[in-house]
Amino acid sequence: MFDYSTNHSDRVNGMQLLQEHMAPSALYDSSERFDPPKCDEDTRTGLLEELWGWVENPSTVDRMVCITGPAGSGKSALQQTTVEEAAEHNHLLAAFFFSSGDARRNHPGGFVATLAYQVSQNIGETREPMIQAIERDPRIFERSRETQARTLIVLPIRKALALSNASPSSWPSNIFIDGVDECRNEEDQSHLLRILQSLAISERGHLKQSGLLYHIELSNYDATSDIRLYLRRKLHDIGCNSEYARTPTGPWPPSKDIDTLVDNASGQFIYASTIVKFLSDRRRNPFKHLQLVLTWAPGTNRREQPFASLDALYASIFLAAQEAYAKSRDTEDDLVIVRSIRMFQLLAKHSIKPHVSSMEEILSLDGGEIQIIMSDLHSIVKSWGNQAGRLSLTFHHKSIEDFLQDPKRSRKLFISDVEVALIWLEICVRVVKSADDSVIQGLSARSNDWDNCHWTLFSPLNIYMTSLETVLFEGTDVQINQAGLLLKSATFWTHFTTSCKFVSARDMNWGMLMSRNMKSLVNKARSLGLSGSDPNWTGILTSIEKWRDMVNKLHEDEWRPSSEHFRLMGK
Structure with missing residues (x-):
């Protein structure tokens, strides 16, 4: 608790209070986000150019950009790369990186304060009116987030615009938010989107006025060539810097091995980056361990776990979905989501495609329950029903099936x-x-x-x-x-x-x-x-x-x- 005493000899420090309520680890350059994912050189060039075109065009009618795609498709890497470029060219107003694994940024508690702090740093003219607003109302951070956004961001920018020496054309105007779906509560996610919309359609001045949503769906972009380039470059560097001798000698990695890895990646950058991270460990012989990766199969009894980071991602998605479902259905069954997926997997394996409605009756579920079960798995489940209304489960990536079928990988989620x-x-x-x-x-x-x-x-x-x-x-x-x-x-x-x-x-x-x-x-x-x-x-x-x-x-x-x-x- 903070002491908001009105003792005149101990005036509230507005900037200090703002910093106490923000989430420093959510900043794009936070030391706590050491080595965040970024696009490798010469990869995702088309997408980055598309995003940069939006960043540099303040008059575009598309006032909000939304990037969506499966888990591991590279959304955060695109965001981080674009944010760093925007900061370098004075186009970054503020950024916030959510993370389900960080208790300070898996909820919207410090969201507005973190954005407001960055606005005060990137548009100096807003600092004084922002601090004054906090000192007039030290309990501003206990009010609704809409009120916080208006008081700490919108109104200070308006006051800055009213100054006779204001030069808004030189001010940055882009706000970047990464990982809204990593905010744990669905209601909080919806609330965040409403706040962002209110900022985007602020009726005056520097914040962009109303317009259309610009949607980038990463599933529509073929990342195969980028993944091939990334793997070839990274593995070549690993091989050149390795102290282990390659036997037999020759170019490494072989083209056929790269082809296999690219095929296994199925367009998902996280698979490729996981392999690179695994082989980068100096304690491992990269030449030997690449063969381990290439020959790995579900159930393989090996001490090495090349897909540990990938497994952590999948486990977090299933656990978050289970938590949301259990909360909405008041159940203590902590495997209902995974069990349902595994049951549907068996049907898909044998090409059994029952009607969704009949499947709900077979399983004694309420109508629409399967949709609820699947609702929080969109980042790993490509589709679960076809146009004919039949149950047909497909994943974005084969490695999800491998994860579920391997007890060493899925651990307590294994059935x-x-x-x-x-x-x-x-x-x-x-x-x-x-x-x-x-x-x-x-x-x-x-x-x-x-x-x-x-x-x-x-x-x-x-x-x-x-x-x-x-x-x-x-x-x-x-x-x-x-x-x-x-x-x-x-x-x-x-x-x-x-x-x-x-x-x-x-x-x-x-x-x-x-x-x-x-x-x-x-x-x-x-x-x-x-x-x-x-x-x-x-x-x-x-x-x-x-x-x-x-x-x-x-x-x-x-x-x-x-x-x-x-x-x-x-x-």
């Missing part, structure tokens, strides 16, 4: 493929067991005529197969026994086989595909000795084989479906 498959098996059994007779019989109609309830039943028929395959081929004995316990329900098998009969009679290709998959599963189960050692699996395998024989008879046109064949056992 194995088999755990995911067991979750799906339990859900499939529940949905199929509870299906109404009319819904099951409705599967005989064309899929175009199905209602959501039919898709809700049809999807588990497919998911069941892939989940059971995962457990049998990858699970431990304990996990396989768990699956056996889940699948021993007679009601489930009655509903499952009858549902499959209807679909197979209508779509023979689907039926034969299921039959082949069933055969593979039966063979695997028998090779594990399940048929003779586990009574649960004995019944399950018998049921699977009977179902497979039924499909084969359908294919031979020896079996004629009729309503009598589909009478359902009571629950």
Whole structure:
């Protein structure tokens, strides 16, 4: 707490109070942001020229620039490079760099004070009216941020403009904000954007008047050539400065290795910079460790972790999304976001694309819940639904999948493929067991005529197969026994086989595909000795084989479906 005594012998020092409420680590040149990310020489030249054109043109109609893109696409590097250039040419009015990992700049508490301090330094004429405003109202920093912005930035600039010797054409006019999405609270993020808008449309003088938003989406820019240049230059320098001998001798890095790294980067600069940082450690042999990077695969048991900084980024995104979801839903389940992503991954892996609405019903979610789950993952998830309303998960970068599938990388966020498959098996059994007779019989109609309830039943028929395959081929004995316990329900098998009969009679290709998959599963189960050692699996395998024989008879046109064949056992 600050003592704002009105004792005349101890006058409040306005500048001191301003500095006490700012966030020094948010400054572009703060010593606490040592070696911030920047664009390497001769890279991102087109984008930097585009941004610089905006910086140098005070009369442009686009009064606000917004840079968006996936995590690791280079947004902060572009911002830092542009800010440093703007400062060098007297175009920088103020800048603020948010960071979720810094308690002083992962919230907007010191935001206005930090901008105001820089305004006072870069436009000297604003300093006195700003200090006077603080000394008149020492509790200004407890007021709304809109009031702070107006009192400490807008009004001092207006007073400076009113001076007879004012020369605004020589004043800087650009404010840069980096990482708004790293401000922890979504309401605070929205609040910040409103403050920035109010500054941009200030109706008089030096701050820019209303205009259009200029949007730069980094996904629309091909960074391949820049990444190639960056990797070639950086790795060459590392090789030249290394004390380790290269065997065999020759140009390093080889072009084929650069090609592999560029391909793995998939346009994401953070992948390339992570590799460079890993190989730059003087304690490591760069020639040997480059091969480690090139041959790394999920689950590799190695002491070295080349993607540690990348993993930290992904973990922070998932944890922040989980925190926001838990807060909005009042849940203590600290893996619900990652678990959902892993479950959707299994579907995408096997090209299962259920309707989003039916998936929400299968998972017992409220309508629109999947969108809420995905809302804070936009920086790593490229898309989760297609135009037809089907669930289809794709990531911006393959390394996200690798991260989730490797326990050494994702650590406490790790959920194995088999755990995911067991979750799906339990859900499939529940949905199929509870299906109404009319819904099951409705599967005989064309899929175009199905209602959501039919898709809700049809999807588990497919998911069941892939989940059971995962457990049998990858699970431990304990996990396989768990699956056996889940699948021993007679009601489930009655509903499952009858549902499959209807679909197979209508779509023979689907039926034969299921039959082949069933055969593979039966063979695997028998090779594990399940048929003779586990009574649960004995019944399950018998049921699977009977179902497979039924499909084969359908294919031979020896079996004629009729309503009598589909009478359902009571629950």
